[in-house]
Amino acid sequence: MELIVTEKHNAARRIADILSDGSATTERVGSVDVYRWGTHRVIGLSGHVVGVDFPEEYAEWRDVEPAELVHAPVQKRPTQDDIVRAVKRLARKADEVVIATDYDREGELIGKEAYELVREENDDAPVHRVRFSSITENEVKDAFANPDDLDFDLAAAGEARQIVDLIWGAALTRFLSLSAQQRGEDFISVGRVQTPTLRLIVEKEREIDAFDPEDYWELFADLAKNGDAFEAQYFYRDEDDTEAERIWDEADAKTATDILEDESQAVVESVSRRTRTDDPPAPFNTTQFIRAAGSLGFAAGRAMSIAEDLYTAGYITYPRTDNTVYPDDLDPEELLETFAETSAFGSDASSLLEADSIEPTRGDTETTDHPPIHPTPDQPDRGDLTEDEWQVYELVVRRFFATVAEPAVWEHLRVVAETAGLRLKANGKRLREPGYHQVYPYFSTDENYVPDVSEGETLSIEDVRLEDKETQPPRRYGQSRLIETMEDLGIGTKSTRHNTLEKLYDRGYIEEDPPRPTRLARAVVEAAEEFADLIVSEEMTGELEAEMTAIANGEKTLEEVTEDSRDALDRIFAELAESREEIGEHLQESLKADKTLGPCPECGEDLLVRQSRQGSYFVGCDGYPDCRFTLPLPNTGEPVVLDETCEEHGLREVKMLAGRNTFVHGCPLCKAEEADDEEDRIIGPCPECHDEHGGELAIKRLRNGNRLVGCTRYPDCEYSLPLPRRGEIEITDEYCEEHDLPELVVHDGDEPWELGCPICNYEEYAAERESADLESLDGVGPTTAERLRDAGVDTVGDVADVDPDDLADQVKGVSADTVREWQADAD
DNA sequence: GCAAGGTC
Numbered sequence: 001m002e003l004i005v006t007e008k009h010n011a012a013r014r015i016a017d018i019l020s021d022g023s024a025t026t027e028r029v030g031s032v033d034v035y036r037w038g039t040h041r042v043i044g045l046s047g048h049v050v051g052v053d054f055p056e057e058y059a060e061w062r063d064v065e066p067a068e069l070v071h072a073p074v075q076k077r078p079t080q081d082d083i084v085r086a087v088k089r090l091a092r093k094a095d096e097v098v099i100a101t102d103y104d105r106e107g108e109l110i111g112k113e114a115y116e117l118v119r120e121e122n123d124d125a126p127v128h129r130v131r132f133s134s135i136t137e138n139e140v141k142d143a144f145a146n147p148d149d150l151d152f153d154l155a156a157a158g159e160a161r162q163i164v165d166l167i168w169g170a171a172l173t174r175f176l177s178l179s180a181q182q183r184g185e186d187f188i189s190v191g192r193v194q195t196p197t198l199r200l201i202v203e204k205e206r207e208i209d210a211f212d213p214e215d216y217w218e219l220f221a222d223l224a225k226n227g228d229a230f231e232a233q234y235f236y237r238d239e240d241d242t243e244a245e246r247i248w249d250e251a252d253a254k255t256a257t258d259i260l261e262d263e264s265q266a267v268v269e270s271v272s273r274r275t276r277t278d279d280p281p282a283p284f285n286t287t288q289f290i291r292a293a294g295s296l297g298f299a300a301g302r303a304m305s306i307a308e309d310l311y312t313a314g315y316i317t318y319p320r321t322d323n324t325v326y327p328d329d330l331d332p333e334e335l336l337e338t339f340a341e342t343s344a345f346g347s348d349a350s351s352l353l354e355a356d357s358i359e360p361t362r363g364d365t366e367t368t369d370h371p372p373i374h375p376t377p378d379q380p381d382r383g384d385l386t387e388d389e390w391q392v393y394e395l396v397v398r399r400f401f402a403t404v405a406e407p408a409v410w411e412h413l414r415v416v417a418e419t420a421g422l423r424l425k426a427n428g429k430r431l432r433e434p435g436y437h438q439v440y441p442y443f444s445t446d447e448n449y450v451p452d453v454s455e456g457e458t459l460s461i462e463d464v465r466l467e468d469k470e471t472q473p474p475r476r477y478g479q480s481r482l483i484e485t486m487e488d489l490g491i492g493t494k495s496t497r498h499n500t501l502e503k504l505y506d507r508g509y510i511e512e513d514p515p516r517p518t519r520l521a522r523a524v525v526e527a528a529e530e531f532a533d534l535i536v537s538e539e540m541t542g543e544l545e546a547e548m549t550a551i552a553n554g555e556k557t558l559e560e561v562t563e564d565s566r567d568a569l570d571r572i573f574a575e576l577a578e579s580r581e582e583i584g585e586h587l588q589e590s591l592k593a594d595k596t597l598g599p600c601p602e603c604g605e606d607l608l609v610r611q612s613r614q615g616s617y618f619v620g621c622d623g624y625p626d627c628r629f630t631l632p633l634p635n636t637g638e639p640v641v642l643d644e645t646c647e648e649h650g651l652r653e654v655k656m657l658a659g660r661n662t663f664v665h666g667c668p669l670c671k672a673e674e675a676d677d678e679e680d681r682i683i684g685p686c687p688e689c690h691d692e693h694g695g696e697l698a699i700k701r702l703r704n705g706n707r708l709v710g711c712t713r714y715p716d717c718e719y720s721l722p723l724p725r726r727g728e729i730e731i732t733d734e735y736c737e738e739h740d741l742p743e744l745v746v747h748d749g750d751e752p753w754e755l756g757c758p759i760c761n762y763e764e765y766a767a768e769r770e771s772a773d774l775e776s777l778d779g780v781g782p783t784t785a786e787r788l789r790d791a792g793v794d795t796v797g798d799v800a801d802v803d804p805d806d807l808a809d810q811v812k813g814v815s816a817d818t819v820r821e822w823q824a825d826a827d
Numbered sequence: 828g829c830a831a832g833g834t835c
Binding site for chain 2: 007008009045046047048049051052053054059061066069080101102106107109110158161162164165166167168169170171172173174177183184185186187189190191192193194308312320492493495496499500
């Protein structure tokens with residue numbers, strides 16, 4: 001039997017399909033699907049199926065000095081037992097094994113891991129390695145016709161990285177967490193990739209904090225030719241003889257304005273025209289895809305998750321790639337033709353096919369890992385995808401179109417006019433040839449109109465405006481710019497950069513989007529800068545890359561590299577030992593600062609965001625138990641303490657993070673006082689207890705900011721209906737006959753909306769929620785929805801009734817935590 | 828309970 005091992009299940013299926021000419025069938029080996037035809041078997045791994053870790057006796061943090069981890073043994077252990085078992089079972093019967101993992105360093109290591117599993121069971125079957133960079137018939141058949149051997153040096157380079165990352169990350173993470181006495185989930189983590197990334201964010205924040213704005217002025221005038229007006233701006237030559245628009249002195253600005261206002265005409269001094277070619281963009285690699293999706297409003301992780309769904313469904317190629325050059329065996333014309341008949345893209349594809357020749361653009365990076373992201377000939381109908389998925393799919397299709405389209409041509413027109421010794425300029429631009437913009441509408445094609453004037457011509461000055469401005473602090477990194485910067489610095493990989501950002505959010509290091517660092521993040525970066533500079537610098541990756549290259553080239557061994565790295569970490573721990581307490585205190589202060597609102601109105605100690613034993617959040621006093629002052633917080637989402645401070649109480653405002661239901665709660669003391677001041681408004685009989693006890697329904701505002709319709713006999717009667725948190729609620733004269741309650745109207749923003757009878761409203765809402773499509777849940781695409789339906793879950797209402805762990809076991813790609821998030825969302 | 832790297 002010939003066994004073929006691939007890196008992922010999808011690749012196994014497609015390779016089996018190609019090599020068997022479509023005759024392969026599936027069989028189960030344990031719980032794993034394997035493809036077979038004749039004497040061949042193809043099994044797909046799931047990336048790494050074994051991982052490195054310390055032996056069991058190092059697992060308890062309290063029993064081991066973090067510094068001991070530096071010299072602790074490192075073991076390989078299966079992380080995906082079912083797949084490991086299946087590989088071993090197949091290996092026993094194999095006469096020959098072919099490793100067909102991805103064509104990159106990590107693929108070589110994953111291949112070696114498979115090789116070692118095979119060798120545990122089978123001493124003598126020959127093991128070959130095939131390499132191909134896209135799963136197309138030609139490449140795959142060619143690779144299998146010319147098998148090679150595993151590159152053990154290259155795999156060892158990857159193993160060295162695993163060991164160095166584990167030792168540094170685990171030892172320093174434990175050191176920081178233990179010194180700050182952080183237990184449980186709230187450990188303080190550092191690592192070769194996450195900490196330099198965090199430093200980028202922290203350093204930008206330092207620049208913003210240190211920024212001192214400066215006033216300046218800009219002077220504009222409208223010039224007109226026969227009533228045809230356009231905007232021009234005053235400029236001058238500064239001391240370096242460069243053109244400048246900003247006027248730094250207010251008196252100078254006023255003088256120039258006065259002069260200009262006294263003039264009614266300006267004479268055209270020069271007119272220059274030039275045309276500029278605007279080349280179409282390069283094919284998508286992961287980073288550029290994330291950036292483009294980011295400009296459509298998708299967060300990096302969300303964009304990748306949608307792309308993975310589209311890939312699994314077969315609509316686009318593999319979304320994790322560094323490559324920006326299409327492979328030779330992609331025939332763009334052929335692919336375009338498959339779009340020519342579609343309703344969504346037919347006319348654009350047809351117009352592209354009219355070109356004399358089709359020559360796709362090329363980016364700077366040509367790699368062997370995977371082709372650039374492009375659509376496959378397998379096209380979905382619009383109805384097959386959710387709205388978000390369609391947007392991302394269309395982006396990928398149109399990017400492919402753009403890469404085979406013509407350049408655009410812009411015409412620039414610069415006019416300089418002079419009056420009373422002052423010069424005014426206008427820069428016009430016009431899109432003369434739309435080129436690729438016609439099929440790729442994601443870039444701006446805004447034009448700026450400046451009429452055709454000629455030198456010596458007189459223009460009238462219509463309107464003079466002096467604008468006072470101030471210099472702006474540097475902008476925070478957005479998610480996609482962070483990912484681009486990580487790529488430029490060489491930290492992380494195409495597959496992990498967006499995960500690193502999510503990790504920083506989860507660890508409480510960054511908040512909001514664009515991300516801002518917490519006090520804790522600043523303290524961690526400061527501690528690392530002072531004591532373990534290497535872990536916070538992007539150079540650690542650069543140095544490690546150089547060492548890995550040396551291993552791959554046979555110039556160094558894994559042992560040499562990991563020993564050097566251990567020595568460096570030993571030296572860091574020698575210094576850290578003396579400062580343990582100091583570091584711990586600083587981290588603890590920062591942790592507290594992130595949760596501090598301001599002075600307690602009763603005792604003056606700090607008010608802090610705390611969590612009750614049941615898990616709900618509230619505001620409590622640091623003087624507890626002497627001071628028992630508390631304030632409630634809303635019961636949805638996770639609280640974040642903002643920098644904005646309430647003027648009345650000197651307390652920082654609170655924001656509740658709850659996905660798309662995120663909102664700013666404000667000062668919790670103001671909210672509580674507002675609720676105390678707001679009278680309950682009675683609207684009608686309580687359906688539960690009016691007949692028996694005379695209870696009535698009232699619109700109530702709770703101290704945590706929630707608003708509801710509840711019974712006046714609360715807590716004896718707990719009947720309640722939810723109401724929106726925001727907006728003024730008007731009680732109208734129209735009555736619901738069924739419930740004997742007035743119709744309500746909510747005034748929030750411009751358009752008031754009719755909520756109607758609160759009971760009818762709630763019943764409708766509950767029914768809708770109950771039967772809502774699975775796709776309305778966060779992160780559920782058609783693939784996941786299909787799998788959920790297979791497991792007997794058809795609606796959002798059904799999700800509420802399942803056991804999260806059971807469902808996670810049944811449905812591939814869904815974790816129990818995800819299910820719990822859906823359930824919380826549905827409440 | 829630690830990292831980063833695969834993949835779902």
